[in-house]
Amino acid sequence: MRGVFQLLVRNMFTEDLEACAEIYMDAYSKEPWNENYDYEKVKKYLARFVSGNTYAGWVILEENQIVGFVLGVIIPCIENDYFRIEDFCVRPEMQRKGIAGELLKKISLALRGKCIDSIMLNTVKGFPAYKFYLKNGFEEIESSSTMILEI
Numbered sequence: 001m002r003g004v005f006q007l008l009v010r011n012m013f014t015e016d017l018e019a020c021a022e023i024y025m026d027a028y029s030k031e032p033w034n035e036n037y038d039y040e041k042v043k044k045y046l047a048r049f050v051s052g053n054t055y056a057g058w059v060i061l062e063e064n065q066i067v068g069f070v071l072g073v074i075i076p077c078i079e080n081d082y083f084r085i086e087d088f089c090v091r092p093e094m095q096r097k098g099i100a101g102e103l104l105k106k107i108s109l110a111l112r113g114k115c116i117d118s119i120m121l122n123t124v125k126g127f128p129a130y131k132f133y134l135k136n137g138f139e140e141i142e143s144s145s146t147m148i149l150e151i
Helices: 014-029 039-051 099-112 128-135
Strands: 007-011 055-062 065-075 081-090 116-120
Touching: 007 099, 014 039, 014 055, 014 065, 014 081, 039 055, 039 065, 055 099, 065 099, 081 099, 099 116
Parallel strands: 081 116
Antiparallel strands: 007 055, 055 065, 065 081
């Protein structure tokens, strides 16, 4: 991790939704996504994760300010469950400082403590996030394909 940071990782709570919605909107408004979302819709989206019983989410703070978060769902399996990341955001001005890598390490430890043995996600090839995940030990599943059915 670059620089000297006092970072704290903790579970995400309902009272964190506003700060996380702002980070989400800021992060996704930049290259390469260039998305513009409605604040209330983003907040509602994040709230749905916080209210579910298979939800898991963490925030990372620097100097008592949320600078990033990860949220997803725990997928039950016959053997060991796995965690599927749905969103992972860090404030754009805080990116490339080791914060996301530190958050990933901390959540990995927390998930291992819940007998979860893997983390899965979808990302876009060629985007910076894709390179970040490879650098942090993720591997592509060659036999897998992401599919969607619009209904």
